[in-house]
Amino acid sequence: MALSENIQFYAATDVGRVRDHNEDNFLVDKKLALSIVADGMGGHAAGEVASALAVRIIHEEVKKHKDVVEKYAREGVSSRAGAKEILAIMELAVQRACAKIHDEAKQDANKRGMGTTLSALLIVASHGFIAHVGDSRIYLLRGGKVQQITEDHTVYNELIKRGKLTRDQIEKVAQKNAITRAVGVYERVEVDTLTIEVLPGDQFLLASDGLHGYIAHTAELEPYFEEADGETATRELIDLANRKGGKDNITAILVRLGAGDKQDDNRARRLHLKREVLAKMPLFSRLAEREMLRIMQVADVLSYDVDQVVVAEGDRGDELFIVLSGQVRISxxxxxxxxxxxxxxxxxxxxxxAMPRSATVTAIEPSELIVLHRNDFFEILRKEHELAVKLLWQFLGVLADRLDQTSRDLSSAREELNAEDITDAIFPDEIEPGPDDAPVTEPRPRDSYLPEPPSEQSPPSGP
Structure with a gap:
């Protein structure tokens, strides 16, 4: 049974203890395995209108492309283009919702400036597809550890990333919780998209800020993920937010993936190994978990047989290779x-x-290699600014290490060239004859051991 057919969904929403109406909206389509949380904003209940429009339009747009989703479900991980197509569908759906909300606001003065945050999760086969705008969140529980896999688009987060102020200073900023992106405020919006490989036992929590605003650390969510009854877990999350003040509307969707088969178990081991190998590389060693997921999204795994050439000397390539298993020869x-x-x-x-390969790489036993292509690397640099800074900084470190090694090699070679010439010790000018030795003549200089050119009187050597 496919993972997307073995999922349980639990959802709840509450107005909270301060607001008089609920501007949050959510959607769960179990057949499509689609979950959406939207937190609206705007006066005169306009936020409720914006969030409802966003949820409805995105649902409709994804359903329109159900054939693409089903095709990917059949082909699975073999269809890299299919994964990109689904992400494009998710982004297009958000953009259409954005344009519709913006148009509604222009036609009604009471709705002017309305908008909504949005976090959507679509699970197809063994992958999860995410579209995100604003400060609602998606958390993932895997291997007993909770991690936030979306990034808040808020003033607070922007100031943290830019490093201009300390956390204590940012806490004093009046508008620190203001969102920097929302669906519908403008005609278009920048959408964060992400693909992650899902595993049996994974759990996702989609939450509006009325809930996660009371969560100081992701570990606080662990008991709710561990609760056997999903309905109880979501209800207790709502109660938690209300106990702590309930100053905003509260929405939670808990998504639980069931058990898989032997193939899923093997895939889980491979995914763990893939992440472990990537994390040990200097280029990726300082990335946060969300950033590592972004790298893993574009890192393929290719298999090579014995004596199969991975790259050939002189060819132009655009890939970074990391050995996942097996062994390769560099020649x-x-x-x-x-x-x-x-x-x-x-x-x-x-x-x-773009430079020719300086050597040939050949598999000397059955091997699996992680491959990262230049185009995918550049796309990350263009879209993920904070991640781009980390990657380029780490790249400088790699280049510095290479330059340092080259300098050491050159220094060692120079020392060898400047070493004392001990030729005279090997070929002394005179050797004292022993009592039983034949007379020793003075040896010729070393150059004279080369054959002497024939004299003009020498007879020709040919017939």
Whole structure:
């Protein structure tokens, strides 16, 4: 049974203890495995209108492309283009909702400036597709650990990323919780999209800020994920927010994936190994979990047979390779340069420049390699500004390490060239004859051991 057919959904919403009406809206389509949370904003109940429009339009747009979703469900991970197409559908759905809300606001003065946050999760086969705008959140529980996998689009978060103020200083900013992106305020909006590989036992929580605003640390959510009854868990989350003040509307959707088959277990082990290998690379070692998920989204795994060439010397390539399992041989011409095993990588310079490969890499046993392409790397740099800074900074470190190693190699070579010449000790000018030795003549200089050119009187050597 596919994971997307073995999911349980639990949802609840509450007006809270301060507001007089609920501007949150949510949707759960169990057949489509689609969940949406939207938190509206605007006076005269306009926020409720905005969130309702967003939920309805996105649902309709995704259903229109059900054939694409079903095709991907059949083809699964073999269809990289299919995954991109589904993400494009999710983004297009948000943009259409944005344009519709903006148009409604222009036609009614009472709704001017209305908008909504939005977090949507669509699970297809073994992958989850996320579209996100604003400060609602999606959390993931995996392996007993809770992590936030969406980024808040708020003034507070922007100030943190820019590093201009300390956290204590930011806490004093009056509008620190103001959102910097919303669906409908303008005709278009920048949408965060993400694909993650889902595993049996994964749990997702979609929450409006009326709930997560009372969560100081993600670990506080663990008891609710561990609650056996999902209905009880969502109700207790609502009660938690109300006990702590209930100053805003509160919405929670809990999504629980059931057990998988043996193939899912193998995929889980591979995914864990893939993440572990990537995290040990200097280029990715300082990334947060959400950022690592972004890298894993575009990192493919390719298999190679014995003696199969991975890259050929002189070819132009655009991929970084990391050995996941097996072993490869690095050679130049007939010369063996090195052998790489799991965790070792090559070709990282191809991510930033188009140059011929300097060596040939061949699998010397059945091997699996993680592959990251230049186009995908550049797309991350363009869209994920904070992540781009981290990656480029780490890249500078990799280049500095290479330059340092090259300097050490050159220094070692220079020392060898400047080493004391001990030729005279090997070929002394005179050797004292022993009592039983034949007379020793003075040896010729070393150059004279080369054959002497024939004299003009020498007879020709040919017939």
């Amino acid at each position: 130049r011409g007939e010369t063996l340069l090195n052998e790489f095993g799991p965790g070792e990588h090559f070709g990282e310079m191809a991510l930033i420049r």
